[in-house]
Amino acid sequence: MTDLSSDILHYTAFTTDPAGGNPAGIVLDASTLDDAAMLAIAADLGYSESAFLTPPPEGLGEPGRAFTIRFFSPKAEVSFCGHATVATAVALAERIGPGALTFATQNGTVPVEVAEVDGALQATLTSVEPYLEEAAGIEEALDILRWRKDDLDAALPPRFAYAGARHLVLAAATRERLADLDYDFDRLAAYMTEHGLTTVQLVWRASEHVFHVRDPFPVGGVVEDPATGAAAAAFGAYLRELGATTPTATLTLHQGEDMGRPGLLAVELREGDPRVHVSGNAVRIPGQEN
Structure with missing residues (x-):
């Protein structure tokens, strides 16, 4: 996962104010972390959810813009989390540029489009079929x-x-x-x-x-x-x-x-x-x- 850090990032979603919205921890390269480590990070952060990226399944999305994403609350893994998806997409866009991203989640593929709107990055996720x-x-x-x-x-x-x-x-x-x-x-x-x-x-x-x-x-x-x-x-x-x-x-x-x-x-x-x-x-x- 070239140019992506394994550090824990802190973003907040559905806001342009760092004091608003819903905070999420983000690890852009969690390939060296097992489930217990991801859960421990999420518990230590205490946010509603934190997101962890690993390489995508073969053939998913555009190379370099597709990822497997997993979500952990302080207590357990969560099948899908919208605010952490939005936060992760914006964090990625700041590093690899706006545009289309593809996430493999526990419950299906979630495409996300990131664009600059009124001077700020905005992510639009498309749900699985409801x-x-x-x-x-x-x-x-x-x-x-x-x-x-x-x-x-x-x-x-x-x-x-x-x-x-x-x-x-x-x-x-x-x-x-x-x-x-x-x-x-x-x-x-x-x-x-x-x-x-x-x-x-x-x-x-x-x-x-x-x-x-x-x-x-x-x-x-x-x-x-x-x-x-x-x-x-x-x-x-x-x-x-x-x-x-x-x-x-x-x-x-x-x-x-x-x-x-x-x-x-x-x-x-x-x-x-x-x-x-x-x-x-x-x-x-x-x-x-x-």
């Missing part, structure tokens, strides 16, 4: 979150949604309900493990194409994820399949505001394309190099 399922155990989930049934937006019913990782989507009826996050950490972690969930995607619809979102992430050892690209992709698929948005749409998701780390995620749905496209900026966090 799907929705009826959500199980909703009364239990509401009890764990300390929500009532009338706290839900009846127009956006609970669903399990997948676009590389699996999430429970719950829509709040009010911004106040979304802002008041107070849940049982251990019980939610157990519920999520039982149902194979990566996060719980809590949303509030501000207008037709604008949403505020929050993502509890106890299975990763984190109370809340500041900006969640994988959940954003799943949520785009959720809205489209329910007919809650138009076949072609660009959605704006605000996340991290209630944590003091605001981030901005753009979710694009394209007619005739079952996949979901998630865009955002990423920037290096100064003073954090290892």
Whole structure:
């Protein structure tokens, strides 16, 4: 992996402000690290996820611009992570130039396009093909979150949604309900493990194409994820399949505001394309190099 360092990089995604968005650790050449070492690095960093690159499967993508990428939370490997993908793509683009990148993830191939937009690098990832399922155990989930049934937006019913990782989507009826996050950490972690969930995607619809979102992430050892690209992709698929948005749409998701780390995620749905496209900026966090 020519010209790529094995040092740990620190970037934050879905923001142009180092104090905003969702931080990720990045190792651009993890070819000498085993699973235990990657997990130990992720645990030491304490970010929601960290990303580790190794050589790609044979024949994948353009030589020098294709990679295998793995994601670790402080507690375990994660099948797919959107914010760490965006952060890694921007870090790579700063070193090998903008353009097309291809990542082999645990759950499929994820193309990413990096371009300079308004003077900053922006990455757009394309999800694997998504799907929705009826959500199980909703009364239990509401009890764990300390929500009532009338706290839900009846127009956006609970669903399990997948676009590389699996999430429970719950829509709040009010911004106040979304802002008041107070849940049982251990019980939610157990519920999520039982149902194979990566996060719980809590949303509030501000207008037709604008949403505020929050993502509890106890299975990763984190109370809340500041900006969640994988959940954003799943949520785009959720809205489209329910007919809650138009076949072609660009959605704006605000996340991290209630944590003091605001981030901005753009979710694009394209007619005739079952996949979901998630865009955002990423920037290096100064003073954090290892």
